[in-house]
Amino acid sequence: MQISLRTKKRLEIGLIYLVLIVITMVVIFPLYWTFVTAFKEPRDAFTFPPKYIPYLQFQPTLYAWRDVGLLPSIGDERGTHSSAQILGTLWNSILIAVGSTVVSVILGSLAAYALVQFRFRRWSNKNISFFILSQRMLPPIVLVIPYFILYRSLSLLDTVPGMIMAHTVASLPFVVWIMKSFFSGIPKELVDSARIDGCSYFGAFLKIILPLSLPGLAATSVFTTIFSWNELLFAITLTFNKARTFPALIAGLTHGSAALWWDISAMLLVSMVPVFLFTLLFQRYIVSGLTLGAIK
Amino acid sequence: MSEGGIINSSTTRMLGVPSGESSWMHKMFPDRYAKYYMLVPAIVYILLIGIFPLLYSFVLSFFNWDVAAGKPMTFAGLGNYIELFSDWRFRVTLLNTVIFVMASISLEVVFGFSLALLLNRKLRGQTIFRVLLILPMMTTPVAAGYTWRMLYHVTNGPINHILGLLHLPIIPWLSSGSTALMSIIITDVWQWTPFVFIILLAGLQSLPREPFEAAAVDGATRIQIFFYVTLPMISSILIITILLRMVEALRIFDIIFVMTAGGPGITTESSTMYAKIVGLSQFRIGYGAAIAYVLMILSIIFFIILTRILPTEGEIE
Numbered sequence: 001m002q003i004s005l006r007t008k009k010r011l012e013i014g015l016i017y018l019v020l021i022v023i024t025m026v027v028i029f030p031l032y033w034t035f036v037t038a039f040k041e042p043r044d045a046f047t048f049p050p051k052y053i054p055y056l057q058f059q060p061t062l063y064a065w066r067d068v069g070l071l072p073s074i075g076d077e078r079g080t081h082s083s084a085q086i087l088g089t090l091w092n093s094i095l096i097a098v099g100s101t102v103v104s105v106i107l108g109s110l111a112a113y114a115l116v117q118f119r120f121r122r123w124s125n126k127n128i129s130f131f132i133l134s135q136r137m138l139p140p141i142v143l144v145i146p147y148f149i150l151y152r153s154l155s156l157l158d159t160v161p162g163m164i165m166a167h168t169v170a171s172l173p174f175v176v177w178i179m180k181s182f183f184s185g186i187p188k189e190l191v192d193s194a195r196i197d198g199c200s201y202f203g204a205f206l207k208i209i210l211p212l213s214l215p216g217l218a219a220t221s222v223f224t225t226i227f228s229w230n231e232l233l234f235a236i237t238l239t240f241n242k243a244r245t246f247p248a249l250i251a252g253l254t255h256g257s258a259a260l261w262w263d264i265s266a267m268l269l270v271s272m273v274p275v276f277l278f279t280l281l282f283q284r285y286i287v288s289g290l291t292l293g294a295i296k
Numbered sequence: 297m298s299e300g301g302i303i304n305s306s307t308t309r310m311l312g313v314p315s316g317e318s319s320w321m322h323k324m325f326p327d328r329y330a331k332y333y334m335l336v337p338a339i340v341y342i343l344l345i346g347i348f349p350l351l352y353s354f355v356l357s358f359f360n361w362d363v364a365a366g367k368p369m370t371f372a373g374l375g376n377y378i379e380l381f382s383d384w385r386f387r388v389t390l391l392n393t394v395i396f397v398m399a400s401i402s403l404e405v406v407f408g409f410s411l412a413l414l415l416n417r418k419l420r421g422q423t424i425f426r427v428l429l430i431l432p433m434m435t436t437p438v439a440a441g442y443t444w445r446m447l448y449h450v451t452n453g454p455i456n457h458i459l460g461l462l463h464l465p466i467i468p469w470l471s472s473g474s475t476a477l478m479s480i481i482i483t484d485v486w487q488w489t490p491f492v493f494i495i496l497l498a499g500l501q502s503l504p505r506e507p508f509e510a511a512a513v514d515g516a517t518r519i520q521i522f523f524y525v526t527l528p529m530i531s532s533i534l535i536i537t538i539l540l541r542m543v544e545a546l547r548i549f550d551i552i553f554v555m556t557a558g559g560p561g562i563t564t565e566s567s568t569m570y571a572k573i574v575g576l577s578q579f580r581i582g583y584g585a586a587i588a589y590v591l592m593i594l595s596i597i598f599f600i601i602l603t604r605i606l607p608t609e610g611e612i613e
Contacts, residue, residue: 020414020419024429028428034439040451107337108338110334114330138595139591139592141568141572141589143353144576145571146350146589146604149352166345168341169345171454202325202330205334230436232438233547233550237576265442268438268443271436271439272436292489
């Protein structure tokens with residue numbers, strides 16, 4: 001009886017592993033496909049039957065990476081894309097992501113601290129928080145059309161500062177809500193005793209609150225950076241050339257069937273890999289980040 | 297203030313906080329106004345760059361402003377909103393959006409919940425599975441769209457190749473109006489099931505054990521435990537997850553833009569996409585603004601439900 005129970009248990013565990021492995025393979029396959037396509041030569045990509053396994057079915061090369069201008073070309077190859085274009089859009093994406101993160105983290109963490117530390121009488125803290133959060137719930141298309149017109153008259157169209165402003169509006173509410181949940185975990189007595197020692201509230205914020213919530217601040221910054229890095233709607237409507245972001249560049253590459261898939265795959269890897277690395281580093285904070293701090 | 301508190305000024309000194317502060321800091325940032333100068337910048341920013349454009353857009357939605365035709369702006373009253381009711385293309389895009397939201401979210405909840413239940417036990421290598429399974433969520437939407445476009449390729453894509461090997465009929469995926477929306481839903485399910493999964497797994501792991509043990513002692517079957525113990529205990533987290541997904545799904549644009557650009561015809565066009573086309577490609581600004589506003593009202597309905605449910609911890613009561 002006991003033995004049969006144990007075998008039953010083992011069978012169950014084995015079955016769970018089998019199911020998990022199959023599911024994981026199905027989930028990972030699309031990413032694998034993009035990965036191998038980025039290392040195919042044109043004659044190996046989009047053949048029939050498709051080639052799945054490197055070294056066995058095709059010889060991996062760095063052709064696509066040279067073709068998009070991320071690696072110097074060899075011999076008589078002429079790159080399809082200029083490296084200036086790719087590097088330019090990458091640089092824009094980085095500037096916009098860092099810029100909007102810096103602005104939203106500074107404004108947002110101050111506001112979050114004020115909402116945790118003080119009591120606002122006329123409009124209650126709760127109402128202020130919801131007012132801020134409501135910005136995040138709006139569909140961005142409502143802002144895109146007026147932005148286009150306002151930016152045109154303020155000559156902010158196709159500029160990095162214009163994009164930073166637009167992305168900050170979306171990031172700011174997120175920072176306020178997440179940082180609120182981090183700050184409320186810090187004991188109030190710390191601030192009180194610092195004030196007895198002669199610190200101002202602002203000083204206590206800089207010297208005590210911020211250092212103590214550094215991991216949370218870092219995780220929040222990573223989230224806002226990723227948001228801006230991935231964002232497409234604002235990027236594709238408010239930038240054309242000078243301030244074009246990397247995703248907007250890739251998204252605009254093809255709308256026909258004659259897509260250069262190896263090139264596109266290489267660019268997709270460039271856009272995905274930094275995000276993967278960041279999220280692996282900040283795994284611990286993913287859930288609280290996703291739920292605006294509602295669940296930790 | 298903190299007399300008798302566990303943490304006193306010697307604690308802050310131990311933390312390396314210098315006692316006292318130069319007087320200029322007190323002068324620059326007087327405590328009396330601390331609550332205002334900390335909160336006000338964020339509020340002003342939101343009012344200027346969030347609320348003002350929003351109101352401006354609302355005003356625009358009552359005007360006819362056809363930039364492409366070079367006509368001057370004229371007051372239209374409710375004209376744009378009335379036109380919306382008889383606009384078949386708007387109805388199609390709204391229906392596409394609603395089908396997309398409903399289908400993708402229900403599939404994501406079913407798959408995500410099942411995965412969370414499957415992984416909610418002591419398993420070797422649990423972390424590896426968890427990390428690999430959430431990768432799709434971290435994929436740039438543009439990359440997710442292009443990746444699936446390659447997979448869906450009718451003649452040379454791996455999906456149809458594998459279907460052929462299994463002697464199953466080949467599916468036209470993105471190139472047929474009858475399967476394109478479904479194909480986009482599959483992509484969204486692939487990308488966002490991890491979102492539901494990772495939140496529900498965290499939720500399941502935070503549940504107390506006693507009710508489960510008590511139910512097991514009472515001889516409840518696994519199915520009974522799921523419906524009478526697990527589900528009621530996780531329901532608030534489940535609702536938050538669903539509503540957060542709805543807010544995101546209602547604004548769907550990026551993967552559709554990359555995969556089909558709304559086609560074939562307008563069979564996969566979302567309302568966000570239609571508003572963008574009307575407002576910023578045809579440059580009928582007022583009408584585009586009206587479409588966006590109707591979409592916003594739909595989102596507000598979800599938002600009101602969401603704010604009723606989100607916990608408000610960390611606030612001074």
